[in-house]
Amino acid sequence: MADEPKLVLNPPEPVPVVSAEKAVGLVPLDDGQKTELTARVDKFISELVSLRPGSPEFGKRAELLMRMGQREIAEAAGQSNRFLDRPVRAIAKESSVGADLTELRRTVEALDPGRHSLSTPKKLLGIVPFGNKVKDYFESYTSAQSHIAAILQKLAVGKDELLKDNAAVDVERQALWAAMKRLEQMIHVSKALDAGLEQKALELESLEPEKAKALRETALFYARQRSTDLLTQMAVTVQGYLALDLVKKNNVELIKGVDRASTTTVSALRTAVTVAQAMTNQKLVLGQITALNTTTSNIIESTAELLKTQTAAIHQQAASSTVPVETLKKAFENIYQTMDAIDNFKSQALVSMKTTVDALSNEVEKSRGYIARAEGAAQLTSGEAADPFRLTD
Amino acid sequence: MARRRRRQAEEGAQGSELVRRYSTEVAYRSKRRRKERRKLLKRFLRAGLLMMFVTFIVIPSMIAGGFLFGPRGVEGLVAAPLLLFLSYAGILYWTFKRRPELPVALSALPKASEIAQLPAQTDDWLDQQRTFLPYAAQTKLDSIGQRLDELALQVQKLDPNQPVALDLRRLLGEELPELVNAYRKVPAGLQTKPLHDGPSPERRLIEGLATIDEQIGHMHERLAAEDLHALATHQRYLDLKYKRDDELK
Numbered sequence: 001m002a003d004e005p006k007l008v009l010n011p012p013e014p015v016p017v018v019s020a021e022k023a024v025g026l027v028p029l030d031d032g033q034k035t036e037l038t039a040r041v042d043k044f045i046s047e048l049v050s051l052r053p054g055s056p057e058f059g060k061r062a063e064l065l066m067r068m069g070q071r072e073i074a075e076a077a078g079q080s081n082r083f084l085d086r087p088v089r090a091i092a093k094e095s096s097v098g099a100d101l102t103e104l105r106r107t108v109e110a111l112d113p114g115r116h117s118l119s120t121p122k123k124l125l126g127i128v129p130f131g132n133k134v135k136d137y138f139e140s141y142t143s144a145q146s147h148i149a150a151i152l153q154k155l156a157v158g159k160d161e162l163l164k165d166n167a168a169v170d171v172e173r174q175a176l177w178a179a180m181k182r183l184e185q186m187i188h189v190s191k192a193l194d195a196g197l198e199q200k201a202l203e204l205e206s207l208e209p210e211k212a213k214a215l216r217e218t219a220l221f222y223a224r225q226r227s228t229d230l231l232t233q234m235a236v237t238v239q240g241y242l243a244l245d246l247v248k249k250n251n252v253e254l255i256k257g258v259d260r261a262s263t264t265t266v267s268a269l270r271t272a273v274t275v276a277q278a279m280t281n282q283k284l285v286l287g288q289i290t291a292l293n294t295t296t297s298n299i300i301e302s303t304a305e306l307l308k309t310q311t312a313a314i315h316q317q318a319a320s321s322t323v324p325v326e327t328l329k330k331a332f333e334n335i336y337q338t339m340d341a342i343d344n345f346k347s348q349a350l351v352s353m354k355t356t357v358d359a360l361s362n363e364v365e366k367s368r369g370y371i372a373r374a375e376g377a378a379q380l381t382s383g384e385a386a387d388p389f390r391l392t393d
Numbered sequence: 394m395a396r397r398r399r400r401q402a403e404e405g406a407q408g409s410e411l412v413r414r415y416s417t418e419v420a421y422r423s424k425r426r427r428k429e430r431r432k433l434l435k436r437f438l439r440a441g442l443l444m445m446f447v448t449f450i451v452i453p454s455m456i457a458g459g460f461l462f463g464p465r466g467v468e469g470l471v472a473a474p475l476l477l478f479l480s481y482a483g484i485l486y487w488t489f490k491r492r493p494e495l496p497v498a499l500s501a502l503p504k505a506s507e508i509a510q511l512p513a514q515t516d517d518w519l520d521q522q523r524t525f526l527p528y529a530a531q532t533k534l535d536s537i538g539q540r541l542d543e544l545a546l547q548v549q550k551l552d553p554n555q556p557v558a559l560d561l562r563r564l565l566g567e568e569l570p571e572l573v574n575a576y577r578k579v580p581a582g583l584q585t586k587p588l589h590d591g592p593s594p595e596r597r598l599i600e601g602l603a604t605i606d607e608q609i610g611h612m613h614e615r616l617a618a619e620d621l622h623a624l625a626t627h628q629r630y631l632d633l634k635y636k637r638d639d640e641l642k
Contacts, residue, residue, distance in 0.1 A: 160634065163630055163633050163634050164626070164627075164630045166630075166633055167627070167628075167629035167630035167632070167633055168626045168629075170626075171622055171625045171629055172622075
C-alpha cells in the first residue's frame with residue numbers, strides 16, 4: 001500500500017500562436033502531387049500570357065486567381081468554430097467530473113479514521129466502558145457504501161464522456177488534417193504562380209511592356225493576395241489542430257485521475273473491511289464496492305490488476321500490523337493525494353487551456369477578416385469559367 | 394490490325410457508356426412520369442375526398458334545417474344544389490389552380506416545416522416550369538429533380554436556424570427561382586441569340602442550373618456530414634474504450 005507510486009498528472013503546455021511561415025510544410029505533399037500542380041500552374045500561365053491584356057478574356061482568367069483556393073479556405077474556416085468550441089466546452093465539462101470528485105472527497109472525509117478518535121482498540125475499550133466506538137465507526141461504512149458506489153458509477157459515466165470527447169477530437173483532427181492537406185496544395189499552387197508570373201513578367205519586360213505590366217498588376221497581385229489568405233488560414237487551422245491535441249491530452253490526464261481516485265477509494269474501503277476484521281472481529285460487508293474489481297468494464301485493466309495485488313498486500317499488512325488503524329489512515333492518505341493531484345492538475349490545465357483558447361480566438365478573428373474579403377472577391381467574379389486549380393479528392 | 398481492334402474496343406466502350414447513360418436517363422424519365430402520375434392521382438383523390446366531405450355535410454344539414462325550421466320549399470330545393478355546386482367548383486379551383494411564381498412564400502424567419510417541405514415544393518414548381526425551359530436544359534432539370542428527391546429525406550428534421558438550412562432556403566427558395574424566372578422573361582426570339590458575343594441566354598440558364606445542381610450536391614454532403622461524424626466518433630469511442638493496447642501487443 002505504502003509503496004504505491006505517487007500520482008503525477010502533467011498539464012500540457014498551452015498552444016502558442018503559430019506563425020504563417022511555420023504552418024507551411026507541416027503536411028507534406030508528395031512529389032507526384034507537386035509536379036501535377038506545377039504543371040497545371042504552367043499551363044495556366046502560358047494560356048494567360050497568350051491572351052491580349054485588357055481583353056475581357058484576360059480579365060476573366062486573371063480574376064480566377066482571385067477566388068483561387070476559396071473553397072479550401074471556406075472549408076477549413078468552417079471547422080474553426082468547431083475547434084474553438086471544443087476547448088471552451090472542455091473547460092466547462094471538467095466541472096461535471098469535478099463535482100463528482102468533490103462529492104467523493106466529502107463522503108470519504110466523513111469516514112476518515114483520523115477524524116474519529118480511534119486510537120489502539122484495546123486502550124479505547126479500556127477507557128470507554130459503555131458502547132463500542134470502533135464498531136460504530138465501521139458501521140458508518142455500511143451506510144455510506146451505497147452513496148460511494150453511486151458516486152463511483154457517476155465517475156465511470158464521466159470517464160466515458162471524456163473518452164467520447166476524445167473520440168470526437170480524433171475524428172475532428174482527421175478532418176482538419178485533410179483540410180490542411182488541401183490548403184497545403186493550394187499554397188503550393190499560389191507560390192508556383194507567384195514565381196512563374198514574376199518570371200514571365202520579367203521575360204516580357206522589354207518585348208511587351210504592356211503585357212508585363214498587366215501581368216504584374218492583375219494576375220500577380222491577385223495571386224499574392226490569395227497566398228496571404230491561404231497562409232493565414234493555414235496558420236489558424238494548424239493552431240486549432242494543436243489545440244485539439246491539448247484537449248485530448250487534458251482528457252487523458254483527467255481520465256487517469258478519475259481512475260486513480262476510484263481505485264484508491266475502493267482500496268481504502270477494502271482496507272477498512274480487513275481492519276475491521278482485525279480490530280473488532282466485525283464482519284464488514286461492503287459488497288457494493290468491493291465487487292468493483294470484478295466489473296472491469298468500469299475500471300481499466302491495469303487498475304483492476306493493481307487492486308488485485310493490493311488486496312493481498314493489505315490483508316497481510318493489516319493482519320500483521322500491531323496498529324491496523326495506521327494502514328487504514330495510509331489508505332485514506334492515498335485518496336487525498338490523488339484528489340490533490342487532480343485539483344492541482346485542473347487548475348494548471350485550466351490556465352493552459354485558457355491561454356490556448358484566447359490565442360486561438362484571436363487568430364480566428366483575424367482570419368475572419370481575410371475570409372470576408374475572399375468571399376467578397378468571389379461574389380465579384382461570376383462562375384463562368386471552370387476553376388483550373390480545383391482540387392480533386 | 395491491332396490498332397483497328399483497339400479502336401473497335403474503344404468504340405464499343407463508348408457505345409456501352411452511351412447505352413448506359415441513355416438507359417439511366419430513360420429510367421429516370423419513366424420514374425419522373427410515374428411520380429407525376431402519382432402526384433396527379435393524389436390531387437384527384439384529395440379533391441374527391443373533400444367533395445365527398447362537403448356533400449355529407451351540406452345535404453344532412455339542409456335536411457336537418459328543414460326539420461328544425463320548417464321546409465323551405467322551392468328556395469331550399471334550388472339552394473342545396475347551388476351550394477354544393479359552388480363548393481365543388483371552389484375545391485376544384487384550389488386543387489388545380491396554377492402554382493405561384495416562387496415555389497414557396499418564404500417567411501422572414503425560417504420555420505422547420507418550411508424547410509422540410511422545401512425540396513418537394515421546389516421539385517413540384519420546377520416540374521411546372523419544364524414546358525417553358527429549353528430542351529437542352531431538361532437533363533439538368535432531371536438531375537436537379539433527382540437530387541431534390543434525395544434532399545427531401547435529409548431535411549425532415551433539420552433545425553431551421555442552422556447555417557445549412559439558411560443556405561438551402563436561399564438556394565432553393567430564391568436563387569433557383571430567380572434564375573428560371575429571369576430566363577422566362579427573355580423574349581422567345583432572343584433566347585438562343587448570343588449576347589454581346591458572349592453566351593446566349595439559353596447557355597447561361599444551363600450553366601446556372603449546372604451550378605445550382607452542383608450546390609445541391611454540396612448541401613447533400615454537408616447535411617450528411619454530421620451523421621458521418623457521429624458514426625466515426627462512436628466507432629472511435631468504442632476503440633478507445635475497449636481496445637486499449639491492442640496495437641502495442
